[in-house]
Amino acid sequence: MESPRHPFRKFIFGSAAKSADGLYYALTGARHGRPIRLEPAEFELARLMDGARDAATVRKAAAETLGAELSADELERFCNELAIGDLLAAGGQEPLPVPALTDGEAVIAGWSSGPKPTGVGSETAAPSTVPGSLTGPGLPGSLTGLWGAFRGVVAPPRVRLPAGPLLPIGSLLNLPMLAGVFGLLALLALVAGAIAVMWNKRFEMSVDLARLIEPWPLLLTIIGGVLLLNLLSEIARAAAIRGQTRSTPAFGIVLGTALIPRFHTDTSGAAESAPREQRLRIVGSPLVAQLMLFVTFVGLWLVFHHNHSILPSLLVAMSLLTSAFFLLQLNPLVKRDGYNWLVQWFQASDLREQAMYAVMNYERPWNEAKRLSPSVMRWYYFACAAFTFWMMVWVVLFPGRWLSGAFGSVGVVIVVLLMAWSVFTSARRTKTTRGSIGAGKLNLAAPKKLDLVIIAALVVFALFPYTYEPSGQFTVLPSARADIRALTAGDIREVFVKEGDKVKAGQVIARITDDEERTAVASSEASLARLRANLSIAKKGAKTEEVDQARQEVTTAEKRIEFSGAESERLKKAFAKRAVSDQDYQRARSIAELDKQRLLEARKHLAVVSSPTRPEQSQAIDAEIAREQALLELHQKAVENALIKAPIAGRVVSHQLRFAVGDFLQRGELLATVEDSSQLLVEIRLPETEVGTINIGAKAWAKAWAFPDDGYPGVIREIAPSAEKNDYGKVVRVVMAIDHPDGKLLPEMTGYAKVETERVPLIVAFTRPVLRFFLVEFWSWLP
Known part of the structure; x- marks a missing residue:
């Protein structure tokens, strides 16, 4: 059956009889008939709870009529005793502080079915009668309406x-x-x-x-x-x-x-x-x-x-x-x-308290609604301890670092206070008052043989040798890599390879237009031939016919430069209007420049054959020959540079080669890359805190994201001479050579790698970050 609902709690009883000496009232509950004794003052106080008064009004009435100044906590403990004796009905705004505590009460209340048990204790938990208990399950004397928002009850x-x-x-x-x-x-x-x-x-x-x-x-x-x-x-x-x-x-x-x-x-x-x-x-x-x-x-x-x-x-x-x-x-x-x-x-409405007292091995003088097994309670306790530890670590790592960095030793004190506050509040949540039931008794039992065996096993496990293996992200690198760049500016005329092809060192992979360079080579060769002829004339002397021929060459060169210059100007205007191609315009410019050079050479030749022979003239011609020879070699090198070659042997890597024909490359612009992947390297980025344990030649193991089922062994070949900044702190680059690549790994793939270091006890391997924190970070906080 359900208890009647009232706006506030109501004192109810089946019968009441005053003792002969008048020292107490003998009461029986309205439903269970359980006897309980109340002093006259307590009886009058209970009668003040008539379903119309709230807790504050009851306390005020008790002070006026009974002369009893009660605190809210004292009145709440009194309500606990009445509820346990089944003398208090739940109100609509002030619920009962205590749920049913036995199987018999649960059966009578309709919370479970079956015959009323005869023994003491319980296996069935009765639902809490506290409104909102699913968001704040009630406990006797601690989560009721008197303290509202400050004590955990949500009205x-x-x-x-x-x-x-x-x-x-x-x-x-x-x-x-x-x-x-x-x-x-x-x-x-x-x-x-x-x-x-x-x-x-x-x-x-x-x-x-x-x-x-x-x-x-x-x-x-x-x-x-x-x-x-x-x-x-x-x-x-x-x-x-x-x-x-x-x-x-x-x-x-x-x-x-x-x-x-x-x-x-x-x-x-x-x-x-x-x-x-x-x-x-x-x-x-x-x-x-x-x-x-x-x-x-x-x-x-x-x-x-x-x-x-x-x-x-x-x-x-x-x-x-x-x-x-x-x-x-x-x-x-x-x-x-x-x-x-x-x-x-x-x-179990008092799960938290049961777990705490079970771990401390307390004997308690009350019966829970459901007594949990020790293993369940201990697991819950360890979960609470883990959460408390996590909170402490969070305080240290986040506000702790900032406070210590900003305020020095004062920040350290603040961090310690925050940690103490975290522990205190966590421990305070495990406490509860249960009316006048009383405190628990500590019963420390001697450790059993099984406990000693478990402790010994844990010690052996903690001291078990373990290979410490720091890890970090890695990137796959080829053993050699070289960029293929244009050594001269121009349009790409031909491409001889495609991406993925293997090439040899010096193999031509593309050709750039070389019209100007070839024109310059022809001009230099012609100038060199004239200079050598002039040197011969200067040494032997010129004939009248040779002088006339030289004058004719000058006249021809002047006519040619007049025509080619006009053509170059015409194409220049047309090129500005995009009426001709850049190739045609560049060819016209080259012809005009070549005609200017020919005219200059013709005039020099006329001056040589017309003037009398002198030793100084021969020396000047020799100098001109040397200069023109150097220019010829330079132009020939430019023609050779128009052929783009692979600097090393390897595989071509470039997404531009497929549609490169017709592109214009500036001098030094990248066209492709050649990578030698015959042996792969793995560049591991390890935290700076782990580098002190790593040596060249140490064994390592890599796992790529692309192939999580495969592992790639290797050895450490290089350790960078300095640390570098990373998104998550300083790292040191460590290069590992893979012993047996299977062809599946590709350059620039990523994953994680571990480096094998010394063997240490298991507990040392897994507590190194904690020890390092106290030996370095916490040490720096101390004034």
């Missing part, structure tokens, strides 16, 4: 909001849970994929997130994001309640810790008394919704990350906020969704 929403229009959104967020096990497995697979995307795209996400680093945009994003996540999580809970119980819960705004407003779905009533399977879905719905939102935000970022607006930055920020929000909800030390789901699963 019904003070500001009611219509949840109906938003319930379809909550239903969408609950789809994986409604689909059963396969839906949850599919969601976990999507979450794993989203995490992989964030890792592979971490640099692009960092760039987008950097746009929100300014204080105000960052603050507004965090506040707005938390409110949005809180709203959608509670809407998902409301949708789960609607789907599981066919009732629409109250939804609105409540005052949380430190009177901070937040959205809240009231879980009292039908949701609270629903079967265990439905309660598990209701409690887990916000967690499922947060995972759905995380996958959605990452997926939207993938779609819009090329957008230049603020949207990609907001999506990255929301994905990070959602992941942090989800992890905080999983905190096993705080009565949030993760803890509450475990409470509903094990049907």
